[in-house]
Amino acid sequence: MVSSQFGWKKNPFSFRLMSDFFIGYNKEKMEVYQGLNNGDKFALLLGPTGSGKTTFMMYIQRAFRNYKLLFLPKPPKNPSDWIEIFNPVLGRPFPFFKRNISLYNLHERLNKKLGSKRCLVFVDECHEASVESLEWIRSIADQTENLSVMIAGLPVLEKNLKDSLETLLKRVTINVRLTNLTKSETRELIKKRIESHGGTDIYPFTNEVVDEIYEKTAGFPREILRICDDLVKKAVEKNMTTIDINFMKEMDTETTARVAIETVDRLPERQKTILKLLSSRGAMTPNEIADSAGGMQEYKDKGNAIRAMNNILKRLMDDGFVERDRQGKVYVYKVSGKLKTILVTA
Numbered sequence: 585m586v587s588s589q590f591g592w593k594k595n596p597f598s599f600r601l602m603s604d605f606f607i608g609y610n611k612e613k614m615e616v617y618q619g620l621n622n623g624d625k626f627a628l629l630l631g632p633t634g635s636g637k638t639t640f641m642m643y644i645q646r647a648f649r650n651y652k653l654l655f656l657p658k659p660p661k662n663p664s665d666w667i668e669i670f671n672p673v674l675g676r677p678f679p680f681f682k683r684n685i686s687l688y689n690l691h692e693r694l695n696k697k698l699g700s701k702r703c704l705v706f707v708d709e710c711h712e713a714s715v716e717s718l719e720w721i722r723s724i725a726d727q728t729e730n731l732s733v734m735i736a737g738l739p740v741l742e743k744n745l746k747d748s749l750e751t752l753l754k755r756v757t758i759n760v761r762l763t764n765l766t767k768s769e770t771r772e773l774i775k776k777r778i779e780s781h782g783g784t785d786i787y788p789f790t791n792e793v794v795d796e797i798y799e800k801t802a803g804f805p806r807e808i809l810r811i812c813d814d815l816v817k818k819a820v821e822k823n824m825t826t827i828d829i830n831f832m833k834e835m836d837t838e839t840t841a842r843v844a845i846e847t848v849d850r851l852p853e854r855q856k857t858i859l860k861l862l863s864s865r866g867a868m869t870p871n872e873i874a875d876s877a878g879g880m881q882e883y884k885d886k887g888n889a890i891r892a893m894n895n896i897l898k899r900l901m902d903d904g905f906v907e908r909d910r911q912g913k914v915y916v917y918k919v920s921g922k923l924k925t926i927l928v929t930a
C-alpha cells in the first residue's frame with residue numbers, strides 16, 4: 585500500500601479535494617478576500633479543468649465563517665430552482681404555511697431574513713449554466729443588499745458571458761484566472777500534500793525529480809498530482825523507498841514503450857504491414873516495398889502502388905516510426921531509432 589511504504593496516513597496524491605491550503609495566487613486571494621469583504625457583488629473565477637477552481641472557492645469560504653455560505657457544485661438548470669437554493673437562508677416555513685416565494689419577490693425575503701448578516705453564494709461549473717439561470721442570480725444579487733456571488737467556470741465562460749450576458753460581465757469587479765504554478769510553488773504543493781499526510785518535506789522524491797515534474801507539467805496542478813500519484817504507486821510496486829531521477833526516467837521509458845506498442849497495435853493494417861516488413865528486412869525503397877508488400881495487387885499499376893506506399897510512409901514518418909535517408913536519387917526507408925529502442929526495451 586502506498587501509505588505504509590512511505591509512512592503516510594493516506595496517499596497524499598489521490599485525487600481528493602483538500603481546501604486547507606491553496607498554494608500561490610497571493611495577490612488573487614487578497615483581491616477576492618478584500619472585494620467580498622467590502623461587499624463587491626460579483627466575482628468571476630476562470631481556469632481550465634484541474635487548475636484549482638473548486639479548491640479555490642472552498643479555500644476562500646474558510647475566511648468567511650461568519651457569513652451565510654452557499655456552495656453549488658453546479659448552476660441550477662431552471663431559474664426557479666434558485667428559490668429552493670436559498671432555503672438555508674430563508675429557514676424552514678411553518679408546517680402548512682405557504683410561503684408564496686417567487687423569483688420576483690425572493691430578494692425581498694432575503695433582505696428581510698439576512699438583515700445585517702452577509703451571504704456568499706459560490707457557483708461552480710458555470711460554463712454549463714443557462715443564460716436565464718445566470719440572469720436571475722444576477723438580478724437577485726443586484727437587489728439583495730448583503731448578497732455576493734462568485735461564479736466559476738472554464739475560460740469559455742467569459743466568452744459566453746460576453747456573447748449573451750454583458751449585464752452580468754459588467755458587474756464583475758473581482759476577476760481571477762487560475763493557470764499554473766511556478767517552480768517553487770510546484771515544490772510547495774508536493775511538500776504540503778506530503779506533510780499534511782504525515783510525511784516529511786518532499787520525501788520520497790528527490791529535488792531533481794521535483795524539478796523534472798515541474799518541467800513535465802509546466803506547473804499545472806492536476807498534472808503535478810497525477811504524475812506524483814503515478815510515481816508513488818510505481819515505487820510501491822517495485823518496492824523502492826526513494827524516487828530519484830533514474831527511477832523516474834526508467835518508468836518513463838516503460839510508459840513510452842507501452843504507449844508506442846499500443847499505438848503500433850492500433851495502426852491501420854497497411855501501415856503495420858510496412859513496419860513489419862521494414863523491421864525484418866532493413867532499409868527499403870518505396871519501389872521495393874511496393875514489389876514485396878502483400879495486398880499490392882489492389883492497385884491499378886505500379887505507379888499507383890508506389891504513390892500509395894509513399895503516402896503510408898509519410899504517415900509513419902510523421903508519427904516517428906520510420907526514418908529515411910537519401911541514396912542517390914531515391915529515398916530508402918527504415919524503422920526509426922526511436923521505435924527500435926522501444927521495441928528492444930519492451
Ligand SMILES: Nc1ncnc2c1ncn2[C@@H]1O[C@H](COP(=O)(O)OP(=O)(O)O)[C@@H](O)[C@H]1O
Nearest residue numbers: 600602606607633634635636637638639805806
Ligand atoms: N493552488 C493550489 N494549491 C493546492 N492545491 C491545488 C492548487 N490548485 C489545484 N490544486 C489541487 O489540484 C486538484 C485540481 O483542483 P480542482 O479544484 O479540482 O480544479 P478545477 O475545479 O479547476 O477543475 C485538486 O486536488 C486541488 O486540491
Ligand SMILES: [Mg+2]
Nearest residue numbers: 637638639708
Ligand atoms: Mg472543479
